[in-house]
Amino acid sequence: MELNKARQDLIKLQQRMAAYSHATGAIHYDGETVAPKGTYQNRAQSLAILSEEMYKISTSAETVELLEFLDANKESLDEKERRMVYLMLKGLRDMKKIPMDEYVEYRRLLVQSEAVWEKAKRNNDFESYRPYLEKVFATTKKFAEYCAPEKDPYDYWLNEYEEGMDMKFCDEFFGELKERIVPLLHKIAEKPQVDDSCLAGDFPEYKQEELSLYLMDVLGLDKEHVGLSTTEHPFTTSLGSHLDERITTHYHRDNFASSLYSVVHEGGHALYDTGSEDDLAYTVLDGGVSMGIHESQSRFYENLIGRSKPFIKHIYPKLVELFPTLSQYTEDDLYHAVNKVMPSFVRTESDEATYCLHVMIRYELEKAILHDELEVKDLHAAWNAKYKEYLGVDVPNDTKGVLQDSHWSFGAIGYFPSYALGNAYGAQFMKKMKETVDVEECLSKGDLGPINEWNREYIWKHGSLYEPKEILERVLGEPFSTDPYLTYLEEKFGEIYGL
Numbered sequence: 001m002e003l004n005k006a007r008q009d010l011i012k013l014q015q016r017m018a019a020y021s022h023a024t025g026a027i028h029y030d031g032e033t034v035a036p037k038g039t040y041q042n043r044a045q046s047l048a049i050l051s052e053e054m055y056k057i058s059t060s061a062e063t064v065e066l067l068e069f070l071d072a073n074k075e076s077l078d079e080k081e082r083r084m085v086y087l088m089l090k091g092l093r094d095m096k097k098i099p100m101d102e103y104v105e106y107r108r109l110l111v112q113s114e115a116v117w118e119k120a121k122r123n124n125d126f127e128s129y130r131p132y133l134e135k136v137f138a139t140t141k142k143f144a145e146y147c148a149p150e151k152d153p154y155d156y157w158l159n160e161y162e163e164g165m166d167m168k169f170c171d172e173f174f175g176e177l178k179e180r181i182v183p184l185l186h187k188i189a190e191k192p193q194v195d196d197s198c199l200a201g202d203f204p205e206y207k208q209e210e211l212s213l214y215l216m217d218v219l220g221l222d223k224e225h226v227g228l229s230t231t232e233h234p235f236t237t238s239l240g241s242h243l244d245e246r247i248t249t250h251y252h253r254d255n256f257a258s259s260l261y262s263v264v265h266e267g268g269h270a271l272y273d274t275g276s277e278d279d280l281a282y283t284v285l286d287g288g289v290s291m292g293i294h295e296s297q298s299r300f301y302e303n304l305i306g307r308s309k310p311f312i313k314h315i316y317p318k319l320v321e322l323f324p325t326l327s328q329y330t331e332d333d334l335y336h337a338v339n340k341v342m343p344s345f346v347r348t349e350s351d352e353a354t355y356c357l358h359v360m361i362r363y364e365l366e367k368a369i370l371h372d373e374l375e376v377k378d379l380h381a382a383w384n385a386k387y388k389e390y391l392g393v394d395v396p397n398d399t400k401g402v403l404q405d406s407h408w409s410f411g412a413i414g415y416f417p418s419y420a421l422g423n424a425y426g427a428q429f430m431k432k433m434k435e436t437v438d439v440e441e442c443l444s445k446g447d448l449g450p451i452n453e454w455n456r457e458y459i460w461k462h463g464s465l466y467e468p469k470e471i472l473e474r475v476l477g478e479p480f481s482t483d484p485y486l487t488y489l490e491e492k493f494g495e496i497y498g499l
Contacts, residue, residue, distance in 0.1 A: 001069045003076060009066055010084060011283070013057075018282040020054045022240030029237055029246055031111070033229040040115035044108045051107035052100065059096045067092060080285060083465050087284045094147040106139050110410050117409035118232050126380050126398040133408060134376045137369050140413045144370075154370045157414030162292040162421060163467050167367065170417050173482065174360050177420065180486045184493065185353060188341045191497045196337035198329040203256040207322045211256065212249055212263045214318055219267045219301065220452050221247075226270050233406040234262040234348075236269035236298075241281040242463075245270045256323060257338055258349060261302050268301030269294060271452060275460025289464040291415055293471060295422025296429060297455065303352050303423075304430050304488075305451070309335050310443035339496055343391040345400040353493055354391060356423065361386045362405075362416040370413070425472070427485035429459070432476055 024047055031043045057063065070077065070085045077085065095103070113132040120129035144153035155166040212228055231248040238245050247266035249259045272294060273287045280286045288294040305311055312335045319334070320327045326334070341351045347358035365382060368374035374382055380402040384395045395401040407415055433439060437450050458475045472480050493499070 001065070003073055006066055006070055006073075007077070007081060010070060010081065013063060013066065014084065014088075014284055015282045017054065017057065017284075018240055018286075020050060020057070022244075024050050024054075025237055025239045028111075029229075029239065031114075032231045032235070033248060037115070037119070040111055044111035047111055048104050048108040052104045055095065055100050055103055058092055059100075063092065080280075080283075080465060084284055087464065091284075097146045098143055102139075102142075106143070106411075109135055109139065113411075114406065114409045117403065117406060121232065121399055121403040124397045124399045124403070126403060129403065129409075130376055133379075136408060136411055137376055137413065140411060141370055154367050154414065157370075158417065161412075161415050162290045162418050164469055165292070165417065165421070170363060173417075173421065173424075174356070174363065176482045177356050177424075177486070178360070181353065181356060181489065184490055184499075185341070185343075187499050188353065188493060188497050191499070193342070194336045194340040194496065195333070196340045198326060198333055198337050199255055199257045201254065201323070201325055203253060203323055205251040205253060208251045208256055208259050211318070211322055212259060215260065215263045215315070216267060218315065218446060218448065219264065219271065220448050221267055221270055222274060225274055228263075234266055235406075236266045236273070238273050238287055242273045242276040242286050243278075243281055245274050256319075261306060261338075262348070264306040265298045265302040268298035271301070271455070272297040272460050275452075275456045276463040277461045280463040280465075285463040285465050287463055289462075289466065289471065290468045291418035292421040292425060293459065293468050295418050296425035297422075297459070299419070299422045300426035300429065300455075304426055305443065305448070307335075307338050307352065308443060310440055312338065314443060314446040336496060339492070341493060341497070343393050345387065345393060345395055346404050348404075352423075353489055356420040357390045359416050359420040361390060366413055366416065424482050424485040425480070427488045428472075428476060428481065429455075430488075431484045 027043050027047055027050075031040060035043070067085055067089050070081070071089060074082050074085060109132070113129075113136055116129050116132050120126060140157065141153045144151070144156040148156045152167065158165045158167065158170065209228075213223075216223060216226065216228065225243055226245045226247060229246065229248050230250060232250060234248050234250055236245065236247045247263065247270050249262040249266065252258045269288075276286050288297075313331045316331045316334060329337075339351065341353045343354055344350050347355070347362075350358055361383070364386065365374065365379065368382070369376065369379070380398050383402040387393050387395050387401070407413075430439070433451070433454050437454050439451060442448060442450050459471060462471070466474065469480075490499075
């Protein structure tokens with residue numbers, strides 16, 4: 001095999017895979033947004049066939065020969081090519097360990113599972129969803145055993161979402177968070193509660209949509225390449241490459257803040273993906289490297305930017321323009337309202353101080369199921385018990401409990417810890433950014449350009465070229481630490497609650 005031709009074939013192979021990914025992504029996006037609810041079987045059929053073709057291409061003798069040849073000659077490849085070969089070989093070796101018929105059937109199951117989950121959530125009907133969830137967890141465990149029989153299945157999946165993450169790391173990480181967050185919550189509970197009545201009212205959806213489009217402009221999202229739609233559970237996805245990014249939100253007529261922060265959160269994901277260098281398009285390096293780094297960007301914009309005092313001050317006139325009843329409240333009223341600390345049922349609606357406890361609950365439940373310490377049939381009861389223990393709340397129903405998140409329905413088991421990790425990454429990135437960027441001044445002007453440019457230069461443009469640990473080392477110049485995040489929480493809520 002001639003090296004230059006092999007390098008060209010490597011690009012062509014990735015372009016081909018990107019085209020299939022575009023097709024499957026578009027079908028999934030359609031199903032989550034505008035497709036009639038009864039069409040999920042049709043999507044399952046198409047996605048199963050496309051998944052089989054992708055499996056065949058990924059594991060074919062030609063693909064194996066190409067990647068192994070390039071790996072054997074990696075000293076002749078540039079940095080990006082070496083990383084492409086490494087990632088593709090890793091994926092290929094895992095894929096080949098899973099029987100094709102089982103892989104295809106699993107893809108079909110996930111389409112059905114998501115559709116049933118959405119209906120079950122609307123109807124508060126965990127039992128209708130339970131058989132699908134049991135299959136998802138069982139298959140997830142089986143695939144981990146196929147791919148890495150020497151590893152704990154949960155360690156395998158944690159590492160898939162964040163390279164280098166395992167239960168030992170998570171136990172220590174969550175232990176550090178709990179040690180300082182729980183005492184903070186106790187101090188807050190002793191103080192008079194913040195008034196958040198300004199967030200309640202009647203906020204027409206078309207006005208909320210106008211707010212969403214305005215926020216996209218404030219964030220600096222390119223609407224020529226980033227679309228907005230609605231769905232049951234907000235998400236962000238790339239279709240084929242970072243040149244076609246879609247974000248979604250969900251409008252609640254009685255609470256404009258829910259969609260506001262969904263858009264800012266998903267906008268953070270979209271900024272990261274669309275910030276990839278254009279020469280990474282249609283390759284495995286296109287887009288974010290891990291869910292921990294990805295969530296660092298979404299949580300960075302949602303909280304460190306979106307819930308900051310200068311950001312609220314900047315968007316306040318637009319909020320009053322769209323929702324005139326807010327004129328009876330001040331900017332400071334709104335700032336305090338969106339930062340109210342109150343134990344709640346729903347993760348996506350929770351405050352910064354309690355958020356990681358929501359994630360910790362999901363981490364412990366996933367770990368218990370994959371270790372056969374908990375059965376899916378008992379999951380909702382275990383969920384409710386942990387919410388009572390950790391947050392002191394009585395979950396009123398499964399819609400606001402175990403059915404609230406879509407992640408398990410599409411097989412994202414091991415994903416949740418990355419949300420909490422992203423909080424900590426983001427705070428450490430912000431600390432570093434402030435050494436060279438006047439963040440407060442940028443936000444007071446409503447000019448996120450310098451903030452975005454810093455993130456683009458240090459994080460976004462590299463796509464998946466570097467491992468998460470390497471990005472942290474390159475950006476921070478110091479080891480990862482939870483201290484900047486925990487100090488941020490203590491200082492912010494200490495000021496709001498007068499601690």
